[in-house]
Amino acid sequence: MISANLSAIFYLFSGVLFILALRGLSSPETSRQGNLFGILGMIIAVTVTFLSIGNFSNGFVFVLIFILAGGAIGAFIAYKIPMTAMPELVAGFHSLVGLAAVFVAISAFLNPEAFKLGTPGNIKLGSLIEMSIGAAVGAITFSGSVIAFLKLQGIMSGSPITFKGQHPLNAIILSSIILLIYLLCSTQSPNFFWILLAVSFLIGFLIIIPIGGADMPVVISMLNSYSGWAAAGIGFTLENTALIITGALVGSSGAILSYIMCKGMNRSFFNVILGGFGATEETLSGSKNNEQRPVKSGNADDAAFLMKNASSVIIVPGYGMAVAQAQHALREMVDTLKKNDIKVSYAIHPVAGRMPGHMNVLLAEANVPYDEVFELEEINNDFANADVAFVIGANDVTNPVAKTDPQSPIYGMPVLDVEKCKSVLFVKRSLSPGYAGIDNDLFYKENTLMLFADAKKMTEDITKNLD
């Protein structure tokens, strides 16, 4: 058993290691070391907790068993999950953190002595407030993440589920949560605690169902942020520095990522959260006038011919590449191009794909070196000097309407200037629009060649034709 002072120092240390873990992500070189810092911080936190309890009874064995059982499941998932399923994975994991926070809060409520918070029915007021906030936020995180997970997995329909009076209902429920916390604190009655939990689960569910499946990444980040604040709340209850620091880190991280995504889509956070985007827009403008106008379409042979005669090609991957799992095929195509002395680079839009950094992970998986991959600001001026833009499964992120039409929902969003290339190749299966549900004028341009096919299949065919 170690003193409270010593364990406080170790918890601080583990908090600092978590900071360093995030700091490591500032560049790929330092990122692996950063992850090790994170692991070390976790080991320290867990070890110190054992030592400061100091009671190595039978319970201890069970703790180890549960850690190992959970750990085995976690490790199994981590190794099996395909990279394209990252959004679902993150959503699923969040739900677990939320639920764990709820369970810890329940346990602390039932047995406050173990946490030195008072006795049942007579818990310190401050602790009770922190605990109930932690439990409520945890419950919202849990049910919200579960819905997000189901929508992303396609188990639940991705289209927004809306009904009349939704927003007033949510407002009523949210205020009832505050009321319940107040009642709980003044009466200390377990009933209010259970009702609070039930209502929190419900609101998490209700908040997320009206949001379209494609908006889930923003939701996930928001829930990530919530799970951070829940952890911080529990941290205050447990008087644990490591938890408080971590909660603040995770809370900020989620908030910033949601902000980056909203900004990249040029939508306000409230617009996303109030929901109903995904479906309506799609039906609204999806079939505007794409039938009438002529497009030039080609096959793998045409594409291969164009690229062979190019001296520089810029690849623009998008969500379709992830759907088709075309990253490996793409990498092979690029290898062939390089053998023919063609300069190739990749241009990644900040919101290409469906989650921040989505394309980068997939390209990394396919062994694309990260110094061939460029951010929008770094590469946008190079399109004017490149011969071919190879747009594979991307759509919205190239749509020039964002620059020209103030009426468009994506107006003001920065886009990749692919149209400045001598020729543009679009690999997609049809003329149907992407995430934002709006038509793309580029399809009908003089210098555009549409390659209608599954991204993976088309890329493989092009590679064959290149040889």
Place this chain on the structure above:
Amino acid sequence: MISANLSAIFYLFSGVLFILALRGLSSPETSRQGNLFGILGMIIAVTVTFLSIGNFSNGFVFVLIFILAGGAIGAFIAYKIPMTAMPELVAGFHSLVGLAAVFVAISAFLNPEAFKLGTPGNIKLGSLIEMSIGAAVGAITFSGSVIAFLKLQGIMSGSPITFKGQHPLNAIILSSIILLIYLLCSTQSPNFFWILLAVSFLIGFLIIIPIGGADMPVVISMLNSYSGWAAAGIGFTLENTALIITGALVGSSGAILSYIMCKGMNRSFFNVILGGFGATEETLSGSKNNEQRPVKSGNADDAAFLMKNASSVIIVPGYGMAVAQAQHALREMVDTLKKNDIKVSYAIHPVAGRMPGHMNVLLAEANVPYDEVFELEEINNDFANADVAFVIGANDVTNPVAKTDPQSPIYGMPVLDVEKCKSVLFVKRSLSPGYAGIDNDLFYKENTLMLFADAKKMTEDITKNLD
């Protein structure tokens, strides 16, 4: 009188305001608001201190008198000081912070009851350690800053004062400080406290005298950092969050600025601190071979002619502009150029002048809008497309030897590529070298025209000839 809890919250708040004050400096637009945050933080800290003492005796009146007296002096200095004297001012101010820290430590040592640290001769060990570290660092800051101030003002010769056995002597004194702190803590004897202070003053003096006058900016930043750590030390003694946070902020700020300067000069921090740079180098390479080679020199008329026929001019200011106070004259010249539809921008090297941001302040003083002023990385590619580079009082920051000669002391330092312009104008009084004491090959280049004169006079003459 307010409770310890309430005052702790206010001190935290004032610490946060100081963070926001520095954060404001991330762009000129937010900087003024940032400064107001800083002022507000200070007002809160002072007010809370009064309220938490709560003893509004006669002493209170004297406190106000001393604040107003000091404040009046400070305000007077702030309004009178010319912008070119900023390095001296900062050095002078640092010495005052250092001395104030020493005085507070003395007072706490003599009257520990007032600070709740124990009784004289029986001060809490932790507090005594913090206090003596704070006092020692404060004393070093004081005497070091005074020397820096005297060297910068030219009251004391700027050349390094070296003698045999200097480094061993410093090492002995530094270890004696540690010994004295140990003795002080074990005996609580005032004698050791006074000796500690005396020795600290001495070492501050000894550390700075071997460093050349031109290296003073690095020294000032280093002392800035020290003064921060001293403040943090006193903050631990006084158990004051505002002081601890501020100390950490100022400590990091000074350390980072020294780092930036050393990096900009491509020298190691130890190389600067171990001293003796300024003089030796200058005599060594100052008169290498600049006599023999022919230079093209011109007058104001030639310069005006060249610029009139240019379509774009880049101004490269350096230390000489500050010496000559030529910023206003320069701004008038640029106004005239602009009237003739010539595009003008300013290129600032990270270590142009004698302190970080030196040139920017001077140009701002002369009403040059900051969006015409560019950092090295932003503008270095533009020299190739510009017609004239107008180098005014700068030398080292343009020296191509940093790119070509691995033997050169400035090898590896990034420099402005002025030689890529069609023509280069150098305004300086002679062929003598600048701060680093090395000859500049550019003076002898085909496309260089030397304008030998005082920077201010020459600029004024050019303006006349432009009309």
Place this chain on the structure above:
Amino acid sequence: MEIDPLIFRLSIFILAIFVGYYVVWSVTPSLHTPLMSVTNAISSVIIVGAIIAGLSGNSDSIFDTSSIFGFLAIALAAINIFGGFLVTQRMLAMYKKKKKDK
């Protein structure tokens, strides 16, 4: 006249938010996906609370209601910790620089 520890924790929390703000903005966009998974892992440091909860039963009844919730929380947090760190590691291992010999 002692200061309530709560105020210190509040200070730590507020400063940690500042640190979080800066440290996350300094993450390179190409690593935003690993950022999401690693924050997931570290937020499971809530396991320290779960362990206290799990060991809160007395030695006779290891499994009273409150400790059962604790054990469940341990398992959930452990899934996250192992899953989160390992998947992050797996992702990060894929980020490679161009080989020099090419």
Place this chain on the structure above:
Amino acid sequence: MEIDPLIFRLSIFILAIFVGYYVVWSVTPSLHTPLMSVTNAISSVIIVGAIIAGLSGNSDSIFDTSSIFGFLAIALAAINIFGGFLVTQRMLAMYKKKKKDK
């Protein structure tokens, strides 16, 4: 089993160093001179110690040795506070954008 406040202060100190690191690196280079003067001003918050020292004398002898040092420290810190903030303000007031009407 109470935690020593010193440890909280240490935590605050360490986190503040992180904040300082990030906040200073985010300062634009053209404002490095004002940065030096404003850090100068805020480090004079040591005046809170000086005030305690100045008021430490009892009401009979306002000026005993320890309070005299306090008053001197107050004056020195005040020079810095007023001088530092005002000179910073003077500098910052000079940073102007190009006027649009030009």
